Amino acid sequence: MxxxxxxxxxxxxxxxxxxxxxxxxxxxxxxxxxxxxxxxIFFNMDGTNLIKKGVAEKICPSLEGNCFSANGQKPKTVYDFMKDAKLAGVKFYSCKQAVDSMGLTEEDLIPELDGIVPASEFALRAMMADKLITF
Structure with missing residues (x-):
């Protein structure tokens, strides 16, 4: 630890x-x-689509985005990885401006989302963080 x-x-x-x-x-x-x-984790740009209900469940992390492997086994979806992160205590936030620009409401978003915050809040948290990682 x-x-x-x-x-x-x-x-x-x-x-x-x-x-x-x-x-x-x-x-x-x-x-x-x-x-x-x-x-x-702060969702912005195309990442905002991952917090729309039903989207991440359909995405598998392969180059083709195919949710079935060669042997027919169903691998983990992106949503499965997101739920693992939540169970570990990771907090999820979305950029308010991104949510608004996509015409989304809170009802459109996954229940794991901890909040919708303005970009200025992300900027403050990023400046105060020990590490900032971008994907």
Missing amino acids: LEKELKIVILMTSGPKTPWRCATPFYIATLMAAQEADVE
């Missing part, structure tokens, strides 16, 4: 257009939270 709790902020701009990039941020966030880091 860490001697000092680290504050990690992840900016998630990858989304359905780049499925091969979508699982790793949640996997890494889960590992960091398991080491008692305070981890927050």
Whole structure:
């Protein structure tokens, strides 16, 4: 475990257009939270699509985005990785401006989302973080 709790902020701009990039941020966030880091993921740009209900459940982290492997086994979806991160204590926030620009309401978003915050809040948290990671 860490001697000092680290504050990690992840900016998630990858989304359905780049499925091969979508699982790793949640996997890494889960590992960091398991080491008692305070981890927050902020969704922006195409990443905002991942918090729309029903979207991440249909995305598999492969180059083709195919949710079935060669042997017919169904691998984990991006939503499965997101739920693992939440169980580890990772917090999810979305950029208010991104949500508004997409015409989304809170009812359109996954229940795992901890809040919708203005970009200025992300900027403050990013400046105060020990580490800022972007995907």
